[in-house]
Amino acid sequence: MHYTGAGREEGPLAHEEAMPVSDPVNSPPSAPASAPDGHLGETILALIQAFLKTGYYTSGHPETQRARAGLYDEVRVYLDGHSEITFIIVADGERREIYLAGLRNDPIPLSSLMLKSMAELFIPKFAEYFERKSLASFSLKSAISQREFEAFVDLMTEPPLAADSPEAARDRLTADLVRLDIVMVSTVFNVDLVGMGRKLPWRIKNILSRLKRDLNLLPLYHNLGATRLAEIHRMVLGDIIRPLRNVKLLSELFLNLDLIGFDLAGFEPDQLEGMLLELLPAELKAPVAAELARSMGDLQQSFEQLQDVELLVRKEYLRGTLQRMGRELLAAGRFDADLFGQLVSDGILRVDDLPPELQERLAEGRLREQFAADPQQYLARLAALPPEPARQRLLAVREELPELVRSGRLPEVAALCAAAATLQPVVDFAEDEALVSATLAAARQRFAGNKDEQTALLDLLAGLGPFGCALLAELLDIDNRYVRRGVLERLQRLGPVVLAPVLAVLPRRGGWFYLRNTLLVLTRVAPTAGETMQLLRRSLSHAEANVRREAVQGFSALPAAEAIPLLLPLLKDPSAEVRQRTLAVLGRHGCVHSTMLTTLQRIVSGGSAEPLLLEQALKTLALLPLPAAQRPVFAGLLGDLLIERELFGLRHKATDLRPELKVAALAALGLIGGDKVPGLLRRFCSDAQPPVAAAAREALRRSGAG
Known part of the structure; x- marks a missing residue:
């Protein structure tokens, strides 16, 4: 591949004389299929080949002209939008690599832009031109003209003089660049x-x-x-x-x-x-200054050890740089407290040079250092201060809470929160959303430890008042099951005070899991609160069965007249677990509504098709004050359930029922009563299964016939 006046042309080069196929001057470069930027790789190969052709032939030779035709325009494609491109040679032992800088954040090895075979063939040849001129790098600027480009290629490909020293090669190329007025090429020589x-x-x-x-x-x-x-x-x-x-x-x-x-x-x-500094992007000035401030400490340490005058000169030069950068950052309103604290500490700037708000932040930083050195002593001193100074000193160190939690320094967390609670007015850390968020993140990390550490942190949070409640509320759906159960238990023990923090978190959580756990807590700590009742009513129609089931349970605390109308529709819920929970709650409310009785009849007559639902129905029957007209109906259904019978030619055996179902059915019969019930119960008093026999005797006693 090479250049013609019309652009690229595929195929072997035409030669005036036969050349070996492997000769890099005449071997056409081919772009690698897997190169990160195939077109860039082609352009670089064409540039190298133009160097080789110009060096092999003369500048005006037809082969040279063909190799360089269109090359300037191809290079311009990569100069447009960039200030320059630079070729840099780097030696690593015997291996030499040439990098292309200016197109991306990091220099690109030329070997990554072409196939391995091409790289092994062309890059060493390209490197020879650097060595002839003793060059470490050269840069082509975006403003380079075609005249300058062509003249520079001619200079680079001139044959070396046998007696050229590195200094002589430098001086000769430099003089030629000036003589030919080539301004838009920058060179760096090894000797320089x-x-x-x-x-x-x-x-x-x-x-x-x-x-x-x-x-x-x-x-x-x-x-x-x-x-x-x-x-x-x-x-x-x-x-x-x-x-x-x-x-x-x-x-x-x-x-x-x-x-x-x-x-x-x-x-x-x-x-x-x-x-x-003027050209340095504003967003990089503070990070660079911070890095230089750290280097100042390294230079000072090295100077103290070596007493080298050069280190002293470098340190003073760097001091001036940091002073200038610090003043520029102050003028721009970029107040990095850590950076300026270091600059003041190193004597590069004075405290009086800083604006009042930054001085205040540095003062807070010093207070945090005092707290970190001895938290107990720091907090003890607060008691001797007037209210406002004590408050300010406490607020200055509240940001230490997350790190204290993360490192497991729980007594110090407790002491800091206790100090906040004793101030007047009270300092409520729960009102600081950023502090809650940071402490929560630290707690989640701490909960990755063993169970003893988890329990200790849970107990601590439960004792931190509103701040602890806010954190526990956020943890109500934590993945760790042991921790989650601990959170539920402690929130329930804390009582109604957790209502507000839990409800505050609820709108921020997606999905059903947090809602279900919220119902678990609120129905135990504030079952009749207006907020709880509203949430329960909304949750009865939730798409998730786990939420509906927990909402049904919450209606146990409501008066029967209010709960029963809301729960009756859920007897037809698609989830068997929801229907089972609804039966239980309606049973505790003594519901004998026709819908309830019809549902119970259907379940009992269905036998053991749904064992859990049947067991709940039987337990519920034992709680209900059945109307007199319904007692014989249910007594008959229970008898059919317990006694072996033949139906449509199929034999049903009561022994198919699990013992616990028989026990529940016998208990219900004992409470329902009726003329035929005692005889039925006596048949089971000597049952082979002791729990069944005992249940039959107890039911017989309750019926008054025992």
Whole structure:
């Protein structure tokens, strides 16, 4: 693949003379099918091949012209929308890799843009051009003209001079760039790399070296006026800062500006720093400053150990950088309390330099440090303070609660909450939504521990008053079953005070599970409260059977006249469990409504088809004051259930009934009574199953015939 005037052309190259197929000058590059960006890979391969063709032939040779035709436009595709693209050679032992920077946040290895066979063939050849010129990198800026591009390719592919030293190669290429007025190409030479004595990331080493070279080289272009020179200065610095978004790399850049800050033509050290800070995105200034503040501590420690003058110079240079950054952040209203606390602590800024609100936050930070050092002593001192100072000191450390919970320092949590409760007016931590949320997150982490830790935390929360109630209410649907049961038990023990916090959480929860657990709590702590009754009525028609079942249970506490009309429709609920619970509650209310009696008759006459429902029906019959007209009906149904009979040619055996069903049926018969009941009961007094026999004798005694 190569370039023609009309664009790309597939197929082998035409040669004036036969060349080996493996020769990288004439082997057509093919784009890898699996490359992350196939078109980019093709463009890079075409650029390398243009270098090879130009170096193999002469600049005006037809093969060279064909290789370079359209190449500038292809490269421009990647320059448009970017300030520049940079090729950087990095040596790792004997292996050399070339990276492409400027298109993404991180440099792209060229080997990732092409097939392995292509990379092994072309990248070493490309690297040779870097070595000829002693180059560490070169950058093509977005404003590069086609004339500059073509001239630069010619310069890069000139044959090396045998006697060229690295310094001579640098000086010759630099002079040629100036002579040909090639401004939109930036070069960094190996002999000019700075920071060789420091362990710098290779990107930072390259950036600093490039800054030093570019800023010192620009004054040599005598045709540049002062205004144009200032524009290019800003462009050069912008091209450096713009692609960097990594806080660590940016901090390394500012931390090592002293390597070049004193050696720039026409620049004062703080002028370079000021321009870079101006170009640094606002959202990155505070994180970079925080990273530099940490580096200040490292430099100070190293200086104390080594007493190296260079470290002292670096420390003072960094102090000036941090002072400038701190003042810029203050002017922009970006108040990071931790950062400015560190700057004040290191003597870089004074407390008086800070606005009042930031001074107040730093004072709170110092109070939190005192609390963390000795919480009990801190809280003990509050008792000796007037109410308002005590209140302010307590509020200053409330944000420590989540960490205390997370680390299991439960006595200190209890002491802090107790201190809040003794103040007048009382400090209610439950009103601070952010504090509740953070403490809740810490509690959830703590509940991942063993059961002893879980129990201790549950007991603590139950004793924290409104704040503890708010946290327990949030935990009502926690996944951990042991913890969830503990939450239910403690909320029920706390009584009606939990009504408001539980109902406050309910609207924020989706699904049915929290609602079901809410009903479990409220029907036990405030069964007749208006809010509970409203929730129960709404829940009877809920789509989830578990919710309906729990709502039915809640109607046990209502007067029968109010509960029965609401519950009767649920005797036809599609869920057997809901119908079973409805029978139980209606039985406790003594309901003998015709719908109730018809339902009971249907269940008993159906036999053991639904054992659980049948058992509940039998237990319910034992509770109901049946009308006289209904007693013989149910006595007959129970007799049919218990006694072996033949129906439609099929024999039904009472022994098919489980013992507990027989026991329930016999108990119901004893309460219903009737002329035929004693004889029926006597038949079971000597039953082979002792529980059945005992139930028959007890029923006979209750019937008055025993």
